[in-house]
Amino acid sequence: MNGILPLRLEGVSYAAGGRTLIERTSLTLEAGASTIVLGANGAGKSVLMRLMHGLLAPSSGRVAWQTEGPRRRQAMVFQRPVMLRRSALANVLYALDAAGVPAAQQLRLAREALEEVGLAHVAGRPARVLSGGEQQRLALARAWALHPEVLFLDEPTASLDPGATREIEAVIKAFDVSGTKIVMSTHSLGQARRLGDEILFLHQGRLAERAPVEDFFKRPASAEAAAFIKGELPWI
Amino acid sequence: MDLRRFLLAAALAAATSTWAQDRFIVVSSTTSTENSGLFRHILPIVKQQTGVDVRVVAQGTGQALDMGKRGDCDVVFVHNKAAELKMVEAGWFVNRHDVMYNDFVIVGPKSDPAKVAGSKDVVAAFRKIRGAQAPFASRGDKSGTHAAELRLWKMAGIEPKGGWYREVGSGMGATLNTASGMNAYALADRGTWLSFKNRGELAIAVQGDQRLFNQYGVMLVNPAKHAHVKKDAGQAFIDWLVSPEGQAAIAAHKIGGEQLFFPNASR
Amino acid sequence: MGAEGVFADPRLWSIVGLSLAVSLSAVVLASLAGLPLGAALAVGRFPGREAVIVLLNALMGLPPVVVGLAIYLLLSRAGPLGELGLLFTPQAMVIAQTVLVLPIIAALARQAVEDAWREYEEQLRSLGVDGLRGALTVLWDIRFSLLTAVLAGLGRASAEVGAVMIVGGNIDGVTRVMTTTIALETSKGDLPLALGLGAVLICIVLALNAGAHLVKLAAERRYG
Numbered sequence: 001m002n003g004i005l006p007l008r009l010e011g012v013s014y015a016a017g018g019r020t021l022i023e024r025t026s027l028t029l030e031a032g033a034s035t036i037v038l039g040a041n042g043a044g045k046s047v048l049m050r051l052m053h054g055l056l057a058p059s060s061g062r063v064a065w066q067t068e069g070p071r072r073r074q075a076m077v078f079q080r081p082v083m084l085r086r087s088a089l090a091n092v093l094y095a096l097d098a099a100g101v102p103a104a105q106q107l108r109l110a111r112e113a114l115e116e117v118g119l120a121h122v123a124g125r126p127a128r129v130l131s132g133g134e135q136q137r138l139a140l141a142r143a144w145a146l147h148p149e150v151l152f153l154d155e156p157t158a159s160l161d162p163g164a165t166r167e168i169e170a171v172i173k174a175f176d177v178s179g180t181k182i183v184m185s186t187h188s189l190g191q192a193r194r195l196g197d198e199i200l201f202l203h204q205g206r207l208a209e210r211a212p213v214e215d216f217f218k219r220p221a222s223a224e225a226a227a228f229i230k231g232e233l234p235w236i
Numbered sequence: 237m238d239l240r241r242f243l244l245a246a247a248l249a250a251a252t253s254t255w256a257q258d259r260f261i262v263v264s265s266t267t268s269t270e271n272s273g274l275f276r277h278i279l280p281i282v283k284q285q286t287g288v289d290v291r292v293v294a295q296g297t298g299q300a301l302d303m304g305k306r307g308d309c310d311v312v313f314v315h316n317k318a319a320e321l322k323m324v325e326a327g328w329f330v331n332r333h334d335v336m337y338n339d340f341v342i343v344g345p346k347s348d349p350a351k352v353a354g355s356k357d358v359v360a361a362f363r364k365i366r367g368a369q370a371p372f373a374s375r376g377d378k379s380g381t382h383a384a385e386l387r388l389w390k391m392a393g394i395e396p397k398g399g400w401y402r403e404v405g406s407g408m409g410a411t412l413n414t415a416s417g418m419n420a421y422a423l424a425d426r427g428t429w430l431s432f433k434n435r436g437e438l439a440i441a442v443q444g445d446q447r448l449f450n451q452y453g454v455m456l457v458n459p460a461k462h463a464h465v466k467k468d469a470g471q472a473f474i475d476w477l478v479s480p481e482g483q484a485a486i487a488a489h490k491i492g493g494e495q496l497f498f499p500n501a502s503r
Numbered sequence: 504m505g506a507e508g509v510f511a512d513p514r515l516w517s518i519v520g521l522s523l524a525v526s527l528s529a530v531v532l533a534s535l536a537g538l539p540l541g542a543a544l545a546v547g548r549f550p551g552r553e554a555v556i557v558l559l560n561a562l563m564g565l566p567p568v569v570v571g572l573a574i575y576l577l578l579s580r581a582g583p584l585g586e587l588g589l590l591f592t593p594q595a596m597v598i599a600q601t602v603l604v605l606p607i608i609a610a611l612a613r614q615a616v617e618d619a620w621r622e623y624e625e626q627l628r629s630l631g632v633d634g635l636r637g638a639l640t641v642l643w644d645i646r647f648s649l650l651t652a653v654l655a656g657l658g659r660a661s662a663e664v665g666a667v668m669i670v671g672g673n674i675d676g677v678t679r680v681m682t683t684t685i686a687l688e689t690s691k692g693d694l695p696l697a698l699g700l701g702a703v704l705i706c707i708v709l710a711l712n713a714g715a716h717l718v719k720l721a722a723e724r725r726y727g
Contacts, residue, residue: 262591262672262674267690271690271691275675279675291591291672291677292674292675293591293672293673293674294672294673306579306580306581307580307581307585308581308591407690408690409689409690409691409692410689410690412692413689413690413692416692428691432691432692433694434692434693434694462580
């Protein structure tokens with residue numbers, strides 16, 4: 001099948017308001033492993049995610065997918081979910097419609113997605129009255145309904161309580177297992193360890209280190225990574 | 237909710253427009269005639285006897301004549317004979333007839349600073365008002381009443397100017413409101429005065445002078461100038477006004493038992 | 504006819520009915536055109552956009568009597584649309600009020616959509632929704648906030664007298680509405696009657712506003 005991966009960033013940088021937020025970066029994302037973009041607040045994780053997803057245009061360099069027109073084949077979940085003033089089901093249908101899915105298939109795909117994240121029982125409820133955790137699961141369902149090859153998640157549990165966080169992580173894990181490439185940013189070391197196969201560590205807009213998850217935590221190659229791991233959690 | 241409102245409005249519009257399929261004409265007339273209640277009185281009779289629906293747009297005589305010139309109405313019914321005849325000569329109107337007359341009066345504050353109350357000489361009164369610099373409210377709006385007022389000043393040999401002379405630029409009622417508020421003198425047609433309710437300190441000061449005689453005329457907008465003019469229905473209205481039935485109806489219109497207009501169409 | 508007697512007069516209620524029909528029709532038409540226009544302006548980017556926004560905001564203050572005059576000149580027999588014979592009809596009044604109210608609704612919608620767009624933009628673009636489709640999605644999503652814009656337009660339409668007086672001619676039984684009746688009765692010196700009619704007008708507008716507010720509250724409770 002003509003997949004959109006691997007994704008290549010070639011000399012990509014991003015500057016705004018006179019500041020360089022991402023320095024010239026080149027990397028390749030392959031299918032399979034779930035990638036965690038890790039770093040402190042302000043390291044540039046969100047900017048890098050948006051550059052990869054296509055919400056931001058790079059100031060220099062290029063972002064190249066394997067095949068053209070990756071719109072339908074990748075999706076993104078943000079830290080705060082934005083739902084339309086309609087039912088949960090209608091929100092998923094909207095995304096399917098926007099992606100050009102034939103009308104005959106929309107309802108089935110939407111219901112399956114809600115089932116997948118455990119929200120089938122609130123399909124008819126207005127999305128905005130759902131709890132924060134439920135809305136984030138709905139955002140996942142909305143992204144999942146399109147069966148994307150790549151799912152970007154920008155700090156998806158940063159605004160949630162531990163219970164909701166666990167639910168979201170379970171869903172992400174299920175998507176990972178079913179073959180979707182996960183690219184997720186987080187500043188939580190624990191979450192990175194639970195969900196990631198490899199780590200992209202960002203420090204002040206620069207890709208400081210890239211390593212498989214266990215190697216990164218046991219033997220961080222860069223000084224910045226070591227400092228980050230130490231400073232974040234004493235009980236590592 | 238929007239859809240229901242829209243349907244209601246559409247239904248109302250449809251209703252008013254189907255009702256308007258009957259013969260109707262637009263007559264431009266003056267605020268003095270409208271305010272006197274004459275049309276409320278005679279138009280139902282017109283409809284009954286001729287089948288014509290008359291829609292009256294009331295404004296100042298100057299505007300009414302302009303409207304006829306532009307072709308925005310079918311018939312004009314105003315009170316400035318000199319101007320009417322001039323426009324007939326210029327070809328804008330045809331079939332002009334005298335219809336009725338009423339008179340003007342000068343109203344003023346009961347305190348009467350210019351000492352003109354009870355006089356029958358309007359020109360002398362105007363001179364006295366000017367002499368005393370008593371406040372005077374003028375319509376200042378190119379109306380028939382305004383034209384009559386200016387004619388009287390001219391007769392008195394006065395060019396009205398100064399702090400005492402206030403040009404209101406409004407219809408008769410608005411001018412009377414202002415006069416009442418300022419305790420000023422004003423020239424008004426008797427019809428508007430009789431139905432005016434906000435008199436304050438004002439009362440009739442001068443009346444009965446022949447020069448206060450106010451002639452009303454009706455005429456058809458010239459179909460040669462404006463092909464769309466409803467000349468049959470318009471002519472039917474004009475014919476009715478000068479007919480014995482029309483003239484009787486005009487005479488029958490009273491306010492507080494007083495007749496306002498005196499029919500004088502020539503046979 | 505005394506001030507008390509007039510409330511029993513069926514003519515009063517047909518005047519009220521006409522006022523509502525004219526103003527509500529104008530608001531509906533102005534909303535149909537103005538809401539999408541405001542939304543498109545909020546989301547679109549093109550050279551001169553700021554100037555258009557300033558112009559639209561300024562047009563909110565269009566004097567009704569000037570609008571009336573302009574429409575009169577258009578519809579007059581001496582004007583370009585004279586053939587339609589619309590002058591001195593309720594239709595002309597609806598046209599004039601639509602023109603008057605359109606900038607208000609469009610400008611307020613523009614502001615509302617622009618504010619909301621900040622919240623929705625990223626998510627919608629991520630879903631591949633952009634441009635006009637995105638603007639309309641946001642417009643529908645904030646529909647209850649837009650009630651304020653629509654009510655502002657309704658307030659303006661039902662309150663004005665300049666435009667409907669000039670293009671309608673205040674014809675008894677045909678184009679006479681509440682505001683022109685109040686103007687007429689004032690000019691006849693019948694101030695108590697004029698005040699009474701004014702009170703009726705204010706009560707009606709108040710009732711419409713209250714109704715809309717209740718709808719908004721109910722919807723917010725239901726949809727979040």
